[in-house]
Each structure stands twice: as structure tokens, then as C-alpha cells.
Amino acid sequence: MSEAATSQECATRFRVVAAEPSGPARLGELSTPRGVVPTPVFMPVGTHATVKTLTPEEVRGLGARIILANTYHLFLRPGVEVIQALGGLHRFMHWDGAILTDSGGYQIFSLAGLRQISEEGVTFRSHLNGAAHFLSPERIVALQEALDTDIIICLDECPSSEQTEDYVARSADLTLRWARRCRKAQVRREKPLFPVVQGGMFPHLRRDQAQALVAEGFDGYAIGGLSVGEDWDTRLAILEATVPELPVDRPRYLMGVGTPADLVEAVARGVDMFDCVLPTRNARNGMVFTRFGSLAIKNAAHARSALPLEEGCECYTCRHYSRAYLRHLYLAREILAYRLLTLHNLHYYLDLMDRMRQALAQGRFHAWRRDFFQQRSLEGGSDGD
Numbered sequence: 282m283s284e285a286a287t288s289q290e291c292a293t294r295f296r297v298v299a300a301e302p303s304g305p306a307r308l309g310e311l312s313t314p315r316g317v318v319p320t321p322v323f324m325p326v327g328t329h330a331t332v333k334t335l336t337p338e339e340v341r342g343l344g345a346r347i348i349l350a351n352t353y354h355l356f357l358r359p360g361v362e363v364i365q366a367l368g369g370l371h372r373f374m375h376w377d378g379a380i381l382t383d384s385g386g387y388q389i390f391s392l393a394g395l396r397q398i399s400e401e402g403v404t405f406r407s408h409l410n411g412a413a414h415f416l417s418p419e420r421i422v423a424l425q426e427a428l429d430t431d432i433i434i435c436l437d438e439c440p441s442s443e444q445t446e447d448y449v450a451r452s453a454d455l456t457l458r459w460a461r462r463c464r465k466a467q468v469r470r471e472k473p474l475f476p477v478v479q480g481g482m483f484p485h486l487r488r489d490q491a492q493a494l495v496a497e498g499f500d501g502y503a504i505g506g507l508s509v510g511e512d513w514d515t516r517l518a519i520l521e522a523t524v525p526e527l528p529v530d531r532p533r534y535l536m537g538v539g540t541p542a543d544l545v546e547a548v549a550r551g552v553d554m555f556d557c558v559l560p561t562r563n564a565r566n567g568m569v570f571t572r573f574g575s576l577a578i579k580n581a582a583h584a585r586s587a588l589p590l591e592e593g594c595e596c597y598t599c600r601h602y603s604r605a606y607l608r609h610l611y612l613a614r615e616i617l618a619y620r621l622l623t624l625h626n627l628h629y630y631l632d633l634m635d636r637m638r639q640a641l642a643q644g645r646f647h648a649w650r651r652d653f654f655q656q657r658s659l660e661g662g663s664d665g666d
Contacts, residue, residue: 291500292471293431295320295532295553301646305524305551308641311532313379313431315371316346320532320553323544323634324349324381325627326561329358330374333561334620335627337376343624344631346378347431349556352424353385353416357407361424369429379431381556384421386437386477387537390509398438400455418459419466426469434503435463437477442510449481453490460494473500475534481506482515484522491526501532504552508538517546524551541570541633545653548637549646560630564622567611570629574657578622583608596628597621
């Protein structure tokens with residue numbers, strides 16, 4: 282760890298509260314200026330400064346203490362200068378919890394046809410109007426500082442799962458150089474800065490880059506470049522190669538992953554933070570998550586069902602509405618369907634994290650994890666991957 286990093290004061294602190302005796306899973310606390318966030322934690326995705334279909338009060342009521350927003354998309358619309366002039370992102374969207382902002386590194390992957398990468402940064406063609414925009418590591422940090430978010434992510438390149446080892450090695454080196462530039466450009470040092478560990482599907486490249494980033498002494502570490510087309514076993518193998526290289530006293534954030542089973546297995550391997558669009562996007566597509574796996578609300582089997590989405594679920598949707606009614610709303614394309622299904626799915630995800638935290642606090646995570654998968658197997662459920 283560098284001397285600069287050890288002397289750096291950061292307003293966000295992380296501590297391990299309890300650890301699973303038989304593995305790397307751990308219970309932690311992430312202290313931010315806007316409250317303590319217990320970990321492992323799932324961050325609902327609010328790409329455009331909103332968790333789709335829900336109010337901030339509803340998201341808070343579900344138990345969320347931290348959400349994710351996207352710097353690239355907010356830069357394009359409404360513009361960071363607009364948000365800054367109106368008091369910062371928290372005031373702009375009326376959210377009093379913590380906010381982590383992604384840098385736009387994933388858009389380098391998802392908008393591959395609209396961008397060009399150079400040593401200096403990335404030139405994007407806006408998917409909104411075709412205008413060209415250049416984003417460097419330095420500018421990405423400045424934009425996130427202007428938004429006044431609580432955790433800043435460095436710019437990185439996210440290669441696809443099909444790239445060659447040579448390309449991925451060069452890409453990882455570029456991401457490392459960008460991370461160093463982000464650290465150097467940081468003005469608001471009280472804001473924790475997380476670099477992104479890349480390295481594709483090559484365990485040795487992942488280990489090498491994790492070690493190099495740790496040597497720089499960042500405030501936490503994100504793991505990127507997963508859920509980009511790789512299979513389940515490869516994803517777990519990459520986590521097993523990467524996580525042990527990261528410091529035990531810093532938060533570990535797995536970006537953009539994933540299904541409930543993904544979250545359980547990543548926690549079992551020592552990951553603390555997650556985000557994913559699945560609970561909200563799948564809700565808008567009529568896919569519901571339950572303890573027994575997923576169900577498609579449009580299926581004819583639910584046409585006359587008086588059952589809730591999940592028996593015993595305490596969410597607002599399950600306490601008030603039947604599968605038959607929700608199916609009717611969904612087939613009629615009523616906006617209420619998307620709201621009610623999103624409320625349930627986010628409740629499920631946040632409650633899943635709470636149940637994992639309880640199991641970790643009681644030293645029984647290994648048994649809880651076994652029961653989690655056994656329940657799904659007995660009911661013939663799936664996670665919809």
C-alpha cells in the first residue's frame with residue numbers, strides 16, 4: 282500500500298463484524314456520511330437517478346440504504362452541471378441514503394459500436410443524438426465529485442468474455458493505468474474511490490491485476506467484467522481467483538451480478554456489495570423471484586389463482602394482490618403491474634441479503650446456504666438465468 286493511501290482520510294469506513302468460520306463469507310458495516318450500510322448489501326439500480334417505477338420513499342421503505350446511479354447516462358441527460366446546480370444528486374432525486382456511481386466502464390462494453398478507446402480515454406457517440414463526447418479518467422472522477430455521490434468508481438475497460446488473452450492483458454493494463462490517473466486526479470479525497478479489477482476469464486490476469494491495484498492502496502475494490510456472456514462455473518472460478526487477492530479490511534463490490542444464486546455464491550466467496558438490473562428489469566418483463574425460484578406471471582396457470590406471488594411474503598404486493606389480478610394487469614400493459622412486480626422483486630432481493638446477514642451474524646451461513654439451494658431444488662425452481 283502506498284504512503285499516500287495510508288495517510289488518506291476517507292469519510293467512508295468499512296469493518297468486518299463477523300466472519301463465517303468455515304469460509305470467507307463475512308458480515309460487515311460500511312459507514313458513510315449518509316448512514317451505516319450493513320453488508321453484504323444489494324444496491325438497487327437507479328441508472329437515471331431513479332429506480333424504475335418506484336419513488337425514493339418506496340425504495341427506502343423496502344430497506345435499501347444505498348443505490349447505484351450511472352455517471353455516463355447522467356452526463357448525457359440531464360447533464361452533471363444541471364444536477365450540481367440543483368444541489369447534487371441526492372437533493373436532485375430526493376434520496377437521503379448513500380449513492381455509488383458507476384463510471385461508465387460497462388458502457389464501453391455495451392455500446393461497443395458507439396465508442397473508440399485510446400490511451401487518453403473513450404470517445405462515445407451518444408445513443409440519444411449521435412453527438413461525440415470524450416471521457417477521460419480525470420473527467421470521470423470530476424463528474425462524480427460534482428454529483429456529490431458517496432462512492433466513486435474509476436474508469437475501466439470491460440472486455441467481452443470472447444476476447445483473446447493478449448487483448449485482455451492489454452486491456453487490464455490500460456485499466457490499471459486509468460485507475461492510477463483517477464487516484465491522481467481526485468480532489469475530494471473524503472470520497473472513497475474504487476478501482477475495477479478486470480482480466481477477463483483468465484484467472485492469472487485477474488490475480489495479477491488485483492495485486493497491482495491493491496498495491497496502490499484504494500478505499501475499496503470492484504470486480505468487473507463478469508456476467509458478460511460467461512457460464513456459471515467460469516464466473517465462480519474467476520471470483521475464486523480474484524477475491525482472495527483483495528484486502529480483508531476493504532469492501533469488495535461485484536458489479537452487475539446477478540441472480541439470487543449468484544449473490545449467495547458470491548457472498549460465500551467473500552463479496553460484500555452487489556448491484557444488478559435483474560429484479561427491476563425482470564419485473565417489467567413479468568418475471569418474479571421467489572424463495573422457490575422464478576415464475577412468469579403471464580402464464581395461464583395464474584389466470585384464476587387467488588394466491589399471492591409468494592405465500593408468506595410480507596411485501597406490499599403479496600399482502601394485497603392475487604396472481605390473477607397481477608396477470609391481468611400485466612397482460613393489459615397497465616403501469617401498475619410494473620410497479621407491483623418491482624416492489625415484490627426488490628423486496629425479495631433486499632430480504633435475501635437480510636437473511637444472509639442474519640445467518641452470518643449467527644455463524645450458520647454454511648447451513649443457510651445449503652437450505653437455500655435445497656428449497657429451490659425440492660420445488661423445481663430456477664433463477665431464470
